[in-house]
Structures are given as C-alpha cells and as structure tokens.
Amino acid sequence: MKEDFVLKKTEAVLTTCLANHLAFYAYKHPNSQHIEIGIQKDMDLLKYTDFADLDGLSGFVMAPFVSTEQHSSWFIRDDFNFSSFGDDEIELLSQYKNTIEEKEDKTVTGSKQDEYFTQIAAFLDELKAGSLEKAILSRIQLEKGISEVKRAALFLQLCQCYPHAFVSFVSLPGICSWMGASPELLFKSQNNNSETVALAGTLPINKDHIQETEWGNKEIEEQAFVSDYIERVFRDNAICDYEKIGPYTVQAGQIVHLKTDFRTDANLSFKNKARIISALHPTPAVCGLPKTKALDLIKRVESHDREYYAGFWGPVHANGDCALYVNLRTMKLSENHLSLFVGGGITADSIPQKEWEETQHKAQTLLSVINQFVSS
Numbered sequence: 001m002k003e004d005f006v007l008k009k010t011e012a013v014l015t016t017c018l019a020n021h022l023a024f025y026a027y028k029h030p031n032s033q034h035i036e037i038g039i040q041k042d043m044d045l046l047k048y049t050d051f052a053d054l055d056g057l058s059g060f061v062m063a064p065f066v067s068t069e070q071h072s073s074w075f076i077r078d079d080f081n082f083s084s085f086g087d088d089e090i091e092l093l094s095q096y097k098n099t100i101e102e103k104e105d106k107t108v109t110g111s112k113q114d115e116y117f118t119q120i121a122a123f124l125d126e127l128k129a130g131s132l133e134k135a136i137l138s139r140i141q142l143e144k145g146i147s148e149v150k151r152a153a154l155f156l157q158l159c160q161c162y163p164h165a166f167v168s169f170v171s172l173p174g175i176c177s178w179m180g181a182s183p184e185l186l187f188k189s190q191n192n193n194s195e196t197v198a199l200a201g202t203l204p205i206n207k208d209h210i211q212e213t214e215w216g217n218k219e220i221e222e223q224a225f226v227s228d229y230i231e232r233v234f235r236d237n238a239i240c241d242y243e244k245i246g247p248y249t250v251q252a253g254q255i256v257h258l259k260t261d262f263r264t265d266a267n268l269s270f271k272n273k274a275r276i277i278s279a280l281h282p283t284p285a286v287c288g289l290p291k292t293k294a295l296d297l298i299k300r301v302e303s304h305d306r307e308y309y310a311g312f313w314g315p316v317h318a319n320g321d322c323a324l325y326v327n328l329r330t331m332k333l334s335e336n337h338l339s340l341f342v343g344g345g346i347t348a349d350s351i352p353q354k355e356w357e358e359t360q361h362k363a364q365t366l367l368s369v370i371n372q373f374v375s376s
C-alpha cells in the first residue's frame with residue numbers, strides 16, 4: 001500500500017518535472033527499489049572538465065563517452081531532493097518552470113545491418129593485423145518515440161524489471177534526455193571503501209544455473225583484458241592493497257556476463273578518486289585496448305556519435321562519496337524517436353554474425369519494457 005503511494009508520487013513528481021521543463025535526475029541503485037530524484041531549479045547547469053572540481057558538491061554527473069563541444073560533462077545540482085516524500089513537494093515544484101522547448105533531433109539515424117557488417121570487417125582487419133587487442137563496436141537501433149507523459153511510467157517499469165541494475169533517467173531540457181539500466185559499475189566510493197568491476201563477455205542465458213555457463217576463450221580473454229587494465233590503474237595510483245573476487249557469471253536481463261569485483265579500503269582523497277575515474281574511463285569494456293588506438297578505430301569506423309552512450313553517470317555526494325555507472329543498455333529519448341545504443345567487444349576471434357546477435361540480445365534489455373508502452 002505504502003509502496004503504491006510512493007510510486008504514484010514518484011511518477012507525479014517526474015511528470016511535473018517533464019511538463020515544466022525542469023532539469024532532473026532519477027535513479028535507483030542495484031539491489032534496491034528506493035528511487036532518488038534530484039531537481040535543479042534553473043537551467044544554469046554546471047559544465048565540468050575535471051571531476052576533481054566537483055569536490056564538496058552534491059548532485060549527479062552525466063559524462064559523455066568522449067567530451068566534445070556538443071557533448072559536455074554535466075553536473076546537475078539537487079536543489080530539490082525527493083528521497084522522502086512529504087505532501088507539499090509537487091505544489092512547490094509547480095512554481096518552477098523553464099521555457100526551453102525540446103528540439104527535435106534531426107540528425108537521428110539508425111545503423112543498418114549491412115553497415116554493421118562492413119564496420120566489423122574493418123575492425124577485424126585491424127585486430128588480425130595485431131595492432132590492437134580488442135575494440136568495441138556499437139550501433140544505434142531506432143525505435144518509435146514514447147510520449148512525454150509515458151516516460152515516468154516507463155522509468156518505473158524499468159526499475160521494477162531490473163532489480164540488479166543501476167536504473168537511471170536524466171532530462172536536461174533543450175539538451176538531451178537519456179534512460180537506461182546499466183549492469184556495470186565504473187567507480188563507487190562509500191565510507192572509505194572504493195570499488196570497481198571488470199564486466200565483459202556476453203552469452204544468452206540458456207541454463208537454470210547461470211554459474212554453470214560454459215564460457216569460450218574469446219569471452220574469457222576479453223574480460224581478462226578489462227581486469228588486467230583495472231589492476232594496472234590501481235598500481236599506477238599506488239593502490240596495492242585490494243580484494244579481487246572473480247571472474248564469476250552474472251545475469252543482466254536475458255544475457256549473462258563475466259565479472260570480477262575489485263575493492264579497496266585505501267584512503268583516497270577526492271583528487272585521487274578523480275584521477276582513478278579518469279584513468280578507468282573509458283574502460284576496455286566499452287572502448288578497447290590499447291585505449292588510444294581503439295578510440296581512433298572507433299572514431300574512424302563508427303558512423304554515429306556515441307554521445308552519452310558508454311560514458312558514465314551517477315550521484316556525487318558532498319562528503320566525497322560517489323557511485324558512477326557506465327551508461328550501457330541505454331537510450332536517448334527524442335520527441336519522435338528512441339535511439340538505443342548497443343555494442344560489443346570485438347577481438348580477432350570474433351564471429352560477425354554472433355556479434356550482431358549479441359547486440360540484438362543487449363537491445364532486448366530496454367525493448368522488452370518499451371514494447372509494453374508502445375502497445376498500451
């Protein structure tokens with residue numbers, strides 16, 4: 001009963017924010033159903049270049065895959081924070097309105113299947129020549145748009161369907177709006193404990209007991225690249241004392257991944273954390289190895305701008321704690337379209353058809369929920 005009341009109120013708050021063009025974020029952590037909402041009163045959003053500049057602030061970051069003039073790293077202040085619901089908040093919220101109108105994204109295009117196969121062939125040429133070990137190829141799947149009035153309900157449904165994911169919805173009126181259910185932590189720090197994960201390798205679920213999943217060499221190797229990279233970042237940042245658990249199999253919707261957890265209680269200043277975050281991002285789970293060569297290949301071959309896909313997002317607290325997740329299983333919401341961004345790690349052993357199917361499975365994470373709204 002109380003739960004229903006909170007859900008209704010959450011939906012009403014988000015709907016009011018959307019109607020009044022207020023910049024907001026909403027999210028739930030993995031393994032929690034508690035939804036946090038933060039709303040900024042004005043459109044004076046903070047563009048930051050160095051995460052260290054956010055020291056002492058409380059709000060939410062949304063960082064792109066690569067910072068460009070069009071796609072900045074944003075910080076949204078939590079002028080209103082609706083973690084506990086009183087009676088007067090919606091009333092209070094109605095007093096704030098931005099006049100910015102959402103622009104229709106005219107550049108929006110999906111990736112065609114034959115284009116994906118041409119691109120993967122270009123990736124494989126480079127990988128087989130040995131100039132790099134792994135690179136992530138992504139594509140955009142275009143779907144029909146969801147009207148603004150249904151977006152809050154869509155977010156709540158995603159929260160329900162993916163209890164183990166970081167589910168998030170960010171709306172920056174006149175700039176962009178994204179929603180997703182990420183299985184991948186980039187960096188979390190709470191009470192002097194810091195964690196990250198190496199998540200890579202994908203197979204469809206086909207067993208009742210996921211721990212019995214039989215992983216092939218390609219997946220084991222691509223996940224090991226990410227683990228090795230994290231250990232290198234820890235070493236470079238003088239973190240010698242850490243716990244490493246895995247790799248083990250985890251479920252993310254109808255697919256499974258290999259995951260290794262890394263935890264340390266090393267005393268990290270906010271500056272240290274900022275340095276580690278910028279070294280981790282973009283990890284070899286979304287970019288590749290070596291990082292600069294993979295970035296170059298992605299820029300040359302992919303025909304779309306990744307924007308905030310494979311960037312990171314999450315809350316930052318005034319005491320220096322943060323919980324940042326890789327922006328995966330995600331979509332950009334435009335007036336007439338949903339752009340689902342999906343990708344996968346390509347190595348010299350990749351089989352193009354299998355990689356294509358993997359991106360289809362990943363798209364299902366959001367599609368299975370979206371479809372309930374399109375038909376309703």
Ligand SMILES: C=C(O[C@H]1C=CC=C(C(=O)O)[C@@H]1O)C(=O)O
Binds near residue numbers: 200328329341343346
């Ligand atoms: C790049 C994506 O997933 C990454 C995370 C887990 C498994 C992955 C893989 O098996 O390729 C990717 O590295 C995506 O979902 O778009």
